[in-house]
Amino acid sequence: MVAVTETIEQVQATEKYKYGFVTDIEADTAPNGLSEDIVRFISAKKNEPEWLLEWRLKAYRHWLIMEEPHWAKVGYPQIDYQDSCYYSAPKVGEGPDSLDDVDPELLATYEKLGIPIHEQEVLAGVKNVAVDAVFDSVSVATTFKSALAEHGVIFCPISEAVQEHPELVQKYMGSVVPYSDNFYATLNSAVFTDGSFVYIPKGVRCPMELSTYFRINAAKTGQFERTLIIADEGSWVSYLEGCTAPMRDENQLHAAVVELIAMDDAEIKYSTVQNWYPGDENGKGGIYNFVTKRGACRGHDSKISWTQVETGSAITWKYPSCILQGDRSVGEFYSVAITNNYQQADTGTKMIHLGKDTRSKVIAKGISAGKSQSTYRGLVKMMPKADGARNYTQCDSLLIGKECGAHTIPYIESRNKTAMVEHEATTSKIGDDQMFYCQQRGMDEESAVALIVNGFCRDVLQELPMEFAVEAQKLVGISLEGSVG
Amino acid sequence: MLEIKNLHVTVDGKQILNGLDLSMGSGEVHAIMGPNGAGKSTLAYVLAGREGYEVTEGSIVFQGKDVLGMSPEERAGEGLFLAFQYPVEIPGVTGMTFMKTAVNSVRAYRGEDPFDAMDFVKFVRTQTATLQITDDMLRRAVNVGFSGGEKKRNEVLQMAVLQPVLAVLDETDSGLDVDALRIVGEGVTALRNPERSMLVITHYQRLLDYIVPDFVHVLADGKIVRTGDKSLALELEEKGYAEFAAAAA
Numbered sequence: 001m002v003a004v005t006e007t008i009e010q011v012q013a014t015e016k017y018k019y020g021f022v023t024d025i026e027a028d029t030a031p032n033g034l035s036e037d038i039v040r041f042i043s044a045k046k047n048e049p050e051w052l053l054e055w056r057l058k059a060y061r062h063w064l065i066m067e068e069p070h071w072a073k074v075g076y077p078q079i080d081y082q083d084s085c086y087y088s089a090p091k092v093g094e095g096p097d098s099l100d101d102v103d104p105e106l107l108a109t110y111e112k113l114g115i116p117i118h119e120q121e122v123l124a125g126v127k128n129v130a131v132d133a134v135f136d137s138v139s140v141a142t143t144f145k146s147a148l149a150e151h152g153v154i155f156c157p158i159s160e161a162v163q164e165h166p167e168l169v170q171k172y173m174g175s176v177v178p179y180s181d182n183f184y185a186t187l188n189s190a191v192f193t194d195g196s197f198v199y200i201p202k203g204v205r206c207p208m209e210l211s212t213y214f215r216i217n218a219a220k221t222g223q224f225e226r227t228l229i230i231a232d233e234g235s236w237v238s239y240l241e242g243c244t245a246p247m248r249d250e251n252q253l254h255a256a257v258v259e260l261i262a263m264d265d266a267e268i269k270y271s272t273v274q275n276w277y278p279g280d281e282n283g284k285g286g287i288y289n290f291v292t293k294r295g296a297c298r299g300h301d302s303k304i305s306w307t308q309v310e311t312g313s314a315i316t317w318k319y320p321s322c323i324l325q326g327d328r329s330v331g332e333f334y335s336v337a338i339t340n341n342y343q344q345a346d347t348g349t350k351m352i353h354l355g356k357d358t359r360s361k362v363i364a365k366g367i368s369a370g371k372s373q374s375t376y377r378g379l380v381k382m383m384p385k386a387d388g389a390r391n392y393t394q395c396d397s398l399l400i401g402k403e404c405g406a407h408t409i410p411y412i413e414s415r416n417k418t419a420m421v422e423h424e425a426t427t428s429k430i431g432d433d434q435m436f437y438c439q440q441r442g443m444d445e446e447s448a449v450a451l452i453v454n455g456f457c458r459d460v461l462q463e464l465p466m467e468f469a470v471e472a473q474k475l476v477g478i479s480l481e482g483s484v485g
Numbered sequence: 486m487l488e489i490k491n492l493h494v495t496v497d498g499k500q501i502l503n504g505l506d507l508s509m510g511s512g513e514v515h516a517i518m519g520p521n522g523a524g525k526s527t528l529a530y531v532l533a534g535r536e537g538y539e540v541t542e543g544s545i546v547f548q549g550k551d552v553l554g555m556s557p558e559e560r561a562g563e564g565l566f567l568a569f570q571y572p573v574e575i576p577g578v579t580g581m582t583f584m585k586t587a588v589n590s591v592r593a594y595r596g597e598d599p600f601d602a603m604d605f606v607k608f609v610r611t612q613t614a615t616l617q618i619t620d621d622m623l624r625r626a627v628n629v630g631f632s633g634g635e636k637k638r639n640e641v642l643q644m645a646v647l648q649p650v651l652a653v654l655d656e657t658d659s660g661l662d663v664d665a666l667r668i669v670g671e672g673v674t675a676l677r678n679p680e681r682s683m684l685v686i687t688h689y690q691r692l693l694d695y696i697v698p699d700f701v702h703v704l705a706d707g708k709i710v711r712t713g714d715k716s717l718a719l720e721l722e723e724k725g726y727a728e729f730a731a732a733a734a
Contacts, residue, residue, distance in 0.1 A: 431573070432536070433573045434573050434574075434575060436533075436535055436536070436557060436573075437569065437572070437573040437575070438575070438587075439556070439557040439558045439561070440533050440557050440558075440560075440561055440566075440567050440569075441561060441583070441586075441587035441590070441591075441643065441647065442558050442561035442562055442587050442588075442590035442591035442594065442647070443558055443586060443587060443590045444556075444558050444590070447586065447590060451575070451578055451582075451583070451586055452575060452578070454577070454578070455575055455576055455577030455578035455626065456576065456577055457577070458577035458578075459577070
């Protein structure tokens with residue numbers, strides 16, 4: 001309990017990161033370090049089929065010969081991959097059959113985080129959201145499974161999908177992000193523990209928002225979740241992920257992989273509100289968020305839309321991307337990245353146009369405060385067969401104070417003469433006249449900054465599902481507390 | 486209500502106000518007129534507490550409180566409002582959101598509960614007709630792409646919504662055509678009441694045809710050099726400010 005008390009005091013002392021508490025729970029934890037034995041241990045824990053273990057081992061062996069990438073504009077001390085734990089699960093005996101079987105401590109944790117995992121409460125409230133809650137390495141609860149099943153929608157932990165729907169998992173997992181893709185994705189392929197699996201059948205419009213809530217609790221534990229979403233022909237789904245972690249002095253690694261697949265005429269809307277612990281105001285602690293997210297518009301007239309609000313993590317390294325294979329398919333990327341204190345973010349997108357008349361749109365808003373550094377890095381690639389493809393990119397940076405930095409690094413490759421690529425970028429500061437105008441109307445400095453920054457991000461925030469837009473607006477204000485004055 | 490005594494103000498080390506005295510009672514409308522560079526806008530900014538305007542001597546007491554130690558938002562909370570000569574653009578923030586944030590900030594300062602969102606919209610709608618402000622204007626970002634007339638009407642709407650004890654109008658007539666001037670003038674006049682004082686800063690007499698002042702002051706070279714009733718404004722319109730400029734020099 002000592003750890004819990006200390007953390008609560010820290011939260012009260014700073015009041016900046018209200019998710020910084022630790023849950024005192026008995027956990028089933030693998031020894032620190034990474035080896036083939038650990039990979040086998042994880043696979044055995046999950047009672048996985050042979051093909052999946054082989055796939056993990058292939059990834060692990062490949063990872064051993066890979067080098068950690070250092071091209072991003074972020075700096076951090078060498079990560080000791082042998083000093084991290086790769087599996088930690090709350091002890092709940094056999095997997096819970098219903099919410100009644102879930103440890104009350106865990107339910108209390110999600111309640112504290114404001115995550116609706118009691119179905120009756122959700123039904124009584126305004127939010128119509130099904131939730132998969134992932135705690136450290138495992139999914140602890142998934143709501144509304146039966147209601148969704150009536151529509152043929154599969155929404156479950158990926159470890160469960162491996163057991164129940166192995167043909168879907170085997171067919172699609174690694175088909176967008178191959179196990180050999182990059183250092184962190186390969187590491188994830190070897191040691192991923194849980195995450196969400198979604199399948200929307202042909203012609204079905206998913207009747208509610210799907211949401212996964214990720215929580216890192218255990219100390220020195222990496223979180224390696226893997227999410228796979230498949231939208232079959234003519235289907236539609238909106239999915240949201242949220243993330244928080246306790247405040248700890250040491251850095252924790254989060255290396256997730258998300259794969260999206262949209263068939264003919266299907267649409268996937270994927271929203272992220274990322275609020276991992278960013279470290280304290282001196283840059284101590286925080287999550288290293290090294291994530292690979294990629295969607296494939298396999299079918300004609302399909303659409304994948306990424307919306308992200310990135311306020312947390314000590315370091316963010318992520319580029320949600322779209323591979324536009326199907327003719328007339330559409331990729332979108334809407335991003336708000338806020339960095340304060342010593343946070344570093346190198347984020348953006350890749351839009352790869354393969355099909356004819358494919359379109360992509362990128363709206364990226366970076367806000368830097370304190371001593372933070374924010375980089376937009378984006379690739380637009382027009383392949384030879386992408387006749388009539390179009391891209392529009394707009395990157396706006398807003399600086400608060402004098403010690404932060406904002407950088408925009410666009411990469412444009414066009415191998416098709418009929419393709420059109422547009423790129424616009426602006427950098428601005430919050431003006432003294434804007435601050436004075438707001439203050440004269442009664443707002444203090446912090447609410448004035450929150451208002452101005454929310455206005456700056458409006459084009460992106462309005463892409464979020466209604467239920468989450470209000471929370472995101474508040475988060476924007478909280479993340480910038482202490483950035484002025 | 487407002488007592489300004491011997492006010493000396495420097496901006497970037499340059500003396501702008503030079504021993505200004507002004508006393509206003511509740512519900513009174515005072516006009517401040519004067520030539521360019523006399524210190525009219527400086528007076529408005531000093532009252533509102535803008536950074537960079539340094540008071541080197543003198544005092545400002547508003548409703549019995551010394552405001553010089555207060556931040557701009559505290560002054561707003563006390564009931565002081567400034568209609569800006571050049572209203573500022575806030576991209577992406579709608580008029581309705583801006584006003585709601587402002588009103589609820591002021592209510593919080595006064596220890597009052599925030600306005601309910603629906604009630605607030607209804608309340609704002611009761612104030613828009615006189616100023617010919619459409620719902621479309623409230624949905625647009627504050628002052629972004631507004632015409633001169635729209636900006637000034639929007640300032641008066643904010644004043645109507647914030648219900649100040651003292652409203653300072655800094656050249657609210659500048660950049661307005663005849664029709665816009667009438668709408669703004671009538672809008673301001675509709676907000677006159679025995680508990681609300683107004684300090685109307687202007688170059689020209691024409692705004693005062695709509696907002697009829699109780700007192701007219703001439704500000705020249707950093708101090709009030711003459712005070713009279715509304716007829717003084719007409720006299721100035723005819724003769725210009727040359728005599729005061731000469732007298733002060």
